[in-house]
Amino acid sequence: MLNRFLFSKIDNSQLIIFRVFFGILVSLECYGAILTGWVRRTLIEPKFTFNFIGFDWLQPLPGLGMYYYFFAMGTLGVLISLGYKYRFAIISFTVMWTGVYLMQKTSYNNHYYLLVLISLIMCFLPAHRSYSIDAKRNPLLQSNSMLTYVRWAIIFQLIIVYTYASIAKLYGDWLDFGIVRVLMLNKASYPIIGGLLQEPFLHKIIGISGILFDLLIVPALLWKPTRKIxxxxxxxxxxxNSIVFQIGIFPYLALAFTVFFFEPETIRKIFFKKKKPYLLQKLEVPKYKNILFILGGLYFLVQLALPVRHHFIKDDVLWTEEGHRLSWRMMLRSRSGSLKFKVVNKETGEKTTIKNEDYLTKKQLRRIGGYPDFIWQFAQRLKKEYAAKGEQIEVYAVNSRVSINSKPYRPFIDPKVDLAHVKWNYFWHNEWIYPSPGSEKH
Structure with a gap:
C-alpha cells in the first residue's frame, strides 16, 4: 500500500510547470530586492546585521557585493525556470538563499524560510526531465513521468505549514480579533481600501477566515468535489494578502503550489498541450527507497518538531520570542519596545549611555527594543568594539519595556544582568528576560 502510494509513476507535468513558476518567482524576488532598495536598506546601509545567532561568520559582502550576490541569485532563478544546468542552478540558489536568510533577521518573513525548504526539496527532484534545455541537450534525461512521492513531498510540507499556521492563531488576541485590528491600523492610509480595513466586521471576517483557510485549504484542494472552490x-x-500586507512573492508561490493538487493530465492539457501524456500508472520502487525513507523521515520529523518546541521552553512565546521562528507563527503579534544600553568600564567604573541611533538603521531601531536576541547580540557587539580599544566592559539594558499587540508597556529585560558576559541559551529559556505579565510578579 505504501509503495503504491509513493512509488506509482504519474505524468510529471505538475513538477515541470512548478519548476518554471518557481524559477520565475525567485528571480523576481531577487531582482526586485535590488530595484526596490531592499538590498541597500537591509544589507548595505547597516554597519552590521543581526544574523541568526551562531552564524556570525555569515556577513554581507563589502561594497556593492550584495548587489552582485542578488543579481547572481536572480540569474540562477532564470536558469531554474529554463531548466538549464538545473542541478547546479538549484543547489547554488539554495546555498546562496540560505546564506542570506541566516545573515540577517531584521527583515524577517516566513516565506524566506519556506523558500529555503522548498529550494532544498527541489534539489532532489527530477524537475528538469521535460521542457528544459538540459533535456533537449541530453535526450537521455527526457522523461514524461515521475514517482508520486515527488508530489507528496511538496504537499506534506504544505500540510505542515498551513496546519501549524492555523493552530497558532488559536489564542486570545486572535480569537477576540484584537491583533487583527492592530495589524490593520497602519493600513488606514491605503487608497480606496484603507478605511474599509478599519471596520470591526471586516476584522472578524479576516480573523475567522484566516483560521479556517489555513486549516482547510490543503484538504479542500486534495478532495476533488471542493478543489475548484x-x-x-x-x-x-x-x-x-499580497495587496494588504505586501509580502513579496509568497502569495504567488502559494498559488503556484496548487498545481500539485490537480490531476497531472489536467495540468498537461493547460500548460503542455504538445507534451506526450503518461497514463500507465506503473509501480516502480526505486533502489534508493530506504535512503529516501530515512532522509525524508528525518526531515519531516524535524519539520513537525520545530513548531512545537516553544511548548517545552519556559514562559509564553508571544512574550519571550523563544521558539517563534521556524514555526509558521505568521502575522500573530505586533511588538514594540524601548531601552537604553549602559556600558560600564570594568577598570575605571566609568558609565556611558549608548546612543542606539549611532549604531543602528531606522529598521534596526524598531527591532532592537522588542526582541531579546537582538538585545543580546547588540551587547555582544558593544563588547567586541570596546575590546578592540583595549577596554573591558559590562553592558546592561536599562529601562527595557515591551508592548505586545498594543497592550501597555511592561518591563522586559533584567537591568542587573551583564549581557556582555551572559551566554545565549539556544534551546531553553534565558532567565534575564522578565516573566510575561500575569505569569508571576517581577
Whole structure:
C-alpha cells in the first residue's frame, strides 16, 4: 500500500510547470530586492546585521557585493525556470538563499524560510526531465513521468505549514480579533481600501477566515468535489494578502503550489498541450527507497518538531520570542519596545549611555527594543568594539519595556544582568528576560 502510494509513476507535468513558476518567482524576488532598495536598506546601509545567532561568520559582502550576490541569485532563478544546468542552478540558489536568510533577521518573513525548504526539496527532484534545455541537450534525461512521492513531498510540507499556521492563531488576541485590528491600523492610509480595513466586521471576517483557510485549504484542494472552490478561494485569499500586507512573492508561490493538487493530465492539457501524456500508472520502487525513507523521515520529523518546541521552553512565546521562528507563527503579534544600553568600564567604573541611533538603521531601531536576541547580540557587539580599544566592559539594558499587540508597556529585560558576559541559551529559556505579565510578579 505504501509503495503504491509513493512509488506509482504519474505524468510529471505538475513538477515541470512548478519548476518554471518557481524559477520565475525567485528571480523576481531577487531582482526586485535590488530595484526596490531592499538590498541597500537591509544589507548595505547597516554597519552590521543581526544574523541568526551562531552564524556570525555569515556577513554581507563589502561594497556593492550584495548587489552582485542578488543579481547572481536572480540569474540562477532564470536558469531554474529554463531548466538549464538545473542541478547546479538549484543547489547554488539554495546555498546562496540560505546564506542570506541566516545573515540577517531584521527583515524577517516566513516565506524566506519556506523558500529555503522548498529550494532544498527541489534539489532532489527530477524537475528538469521535460521542457528544459538540459533535456533537449541530453535526450537521455527526457522523461514524461515521475514517482508520486515527488508530489507528496511538496504537499506534506504544505500540510505542515498551513496546519501549524492555523493552530497558532488559536489564542486570545486572535480569537477576540484584537491583533487583527492592530495589524490593520497602519493600513488606514491605503487608497480606496484603507478605511474599509478599519471596520470591526471586516476584522472578524479576516480573523475567522484566516483560521479556517489555513486549516482547510490543503484538504479542500486534495478532495476533488471542493478543489475548484478551494482554488478560487486561494486566489482571493493570497491576492488580498499580497495587496494588504505586501509580502513579496509568497502569495504567488502559494498559488503556484496548487498545481500539485490537480490531476497531472489536467495540468498537461493547460500548460503542455504538445507534451506526450503518461497514463500507465506503473509501480516502480526505486533502489534508493530506504535512503529516501530515512532522509525524508528525518526531515519531516524535524519539520513537525520545530513548531512545537516553544511548548517545552519556559514562559509564553508571544512574550519571550523563544521558539517563534521556524514555526509558521505568521502575522500573530505586533511588538514594540524601548531601552537604553549602559556600558560600564570594568577598570575605571566609568558609565556611558549608548546612543542606539549611532549604531543602528531606522529598521534596526524598531527591532532592537522588542526582541531579546537582538538585545543580546547588540551587547555582544558593544563588547567586541570596546575590546578592540583595549577596554573591558559590562553592558546592561536599562529601562527595557515591551508592548505586545498594543497592550501597555511592561518591563522586559533584567537591568542587573551583564549581557556582555551572559551566554545565549539556544534551546531553553534565558532567565534575564522578565516573566510575561500575569505569569508571576517581577
Amino acid at each position: 478551494a482554488f478560487f478561494a486561494s486566489i482571493f485569499f493570497h491576492l488580498f
